[in-house]
Amino acid sequence: MNMFWLLGLLFYNGLFLISTTGTGASTRPDIVNIGAILSFNSSIGKVAKVAIEAAVEDVNSDPAVLNGTKLKLEMRDAKLSSGFLGIVEALQFTENDTVAIIGPQHSVMAHVISHIANEIQVPLLSFAATDPSLNSLQFPYFVRTTQSDLFQMAAVADIVSYYEWQAVIVIYPDDDHGRNGIAALGDKLADKRCKISYKAPLSPKLNRESITNSLVNVALMDSRVIILHLYADWGLEVLDVARNMGMMGSGYVWIATDWLTTVLDTEPSLPSKAGDSIQGVLTLRMHTPDSELKRNFVSRWSNLTATRTDKDPFGLNAYGLYAYDTVSLLAHALHDAFLSQTENISFSNNPSLSEFTGGTFHLDALSIFDGGKVLLDSVLQVNISGVTGSIKFNSDGNLIHPAYEVINIIGKG
Ligand SMILES: *[C@@H]1O[C@H](CO)[C@@H](O)[C@H](O)[C@H]1NC(C)=O
Ligand SMILES: *[C@@H]1O[C@H](CO)[C@@H](O)[C@H](O)[C@H]1NC(C)=O
Ligand SMILES: *[C@@H]1O[C@H](CO)[C@@H](O)[C@H](O)[C@H]1NC(C)=O
Ligand SMILES: *[C@@H]1O[C@H](CO)[C@@H](O)[C@H](O)[C@H]1NC(C)=O
């Protein structure tokens, strides 16, 4: 076979493609490439996908935002929350001179990709990675465009101390999302002179047997207040096992973090089976104030899902609102950083990779976004109104005004 074609195939199938590096774009580009990494089939991801696409259209059809420049969005389906595939996807974006990546959705992946974002200086704007430890100075290019679980755990600790419960049991996936969320809860409970009396970690590769084994241990404990910090996509399974083991009756208190409202908001017609096992559970939801922007978006939702998905329509959840605003705030930041100024969008070679020149993976082709720092600063300076309310970051890099609603599930509401 012709060597040229062989190489071509290799590049096409391979992970890293050669990018056009070192070319300075003109001052007013016609398009700006942005990427997004989410899990299309998850409760958060399918809602976010529709919201992000709608937001890009809204930005592109409103000349007041980017003054004619268009956002060009490339979305990738991270089917699993695997860190490795996230790396591959993030690196692929460098091929098309992507200036920012929306996502990733999962905190586990955010930890891994943040290292890459630091290196190529491309801001990551995650609307769903809530692990509090992602705010650290270690990850300057990670921007959380949703609320940190630090605030959610403060709310949970408030509930626990309000009812004067002394000790709680926690059930969580044993990964970055679970462990770091629970660590924050431990700190917040300690502030209220309460504590975690037993931790029941679950394998992130979940099956019913391992849930049952964990819950058997939980049932042996003295404390009857159980906090569930899980994922929307399998949290109900844990409650179902608990119901089968007779642990949903009186005497137990179950508090679910916002994964449960995410499921309920997304799937309004939950099977009646799940309906039984969630009775009496307390849960939280990120609170977004009522506004005209929010009402308009909510009223467009059924149209948006009907035209964009061939599957059953699904409801809008809080993460969908934050996903929409992530695009708006990025567009405003791009405008402030580049399009209203003489600053150019350009990429250059990464000198620390020059020793990898040649080689099958072409690592030397990974380029650095020269304006990355400027864009990052501009993102953190944004001050606009969105569907989630005022969008503005405080000096810790958290969105202002974190607030949660507390919901007690009784009947169907
Ligand atoms: C931006 O690009 C224009 C034309 O390509 C060039 O004249 C100008 O010096 C560049 N500005 C910066 C800040 O690099
Ligand atoms: C999507 O998720 C649903 C339930 O969460 C599952 O039944 C279905 O098989 C998934 N589809 C794909 C393509 O993964
Ligand atoms: C929009 O771009 C045009 C030229 O492309 C420029 O004359 C005009 O001032 C810009 N408007 C804003 C609001 O930046
Ligand atoms: C780069 O852009 C091309 C053309 O729009 C597209 O086919 C390709 O999938 C993009 N690659 C990535 C990694 O986004």
Ligand SMILES: *[C@@H]1O[C@H](CO)[C@@H](O)[C@H](O)[C@H]1NC(C)=O
């Ligand atoms: C929904 O779509 C239909 C047809 O495209 C349109 O007439 C209607 O105004 C839309 N409704 C909303 C609330 O956007």
Ligand SMILES: *[C@@H]1O[C@H](CO)[C@@H](O)[C@H](O)[C@H]1NC(C)=O
């Ligand atoms: C942010 O915007 C609001 C309303 O548009 C304004 O009142 C406030 O002063 C702005 N804050 C900063 C720091 O610019």
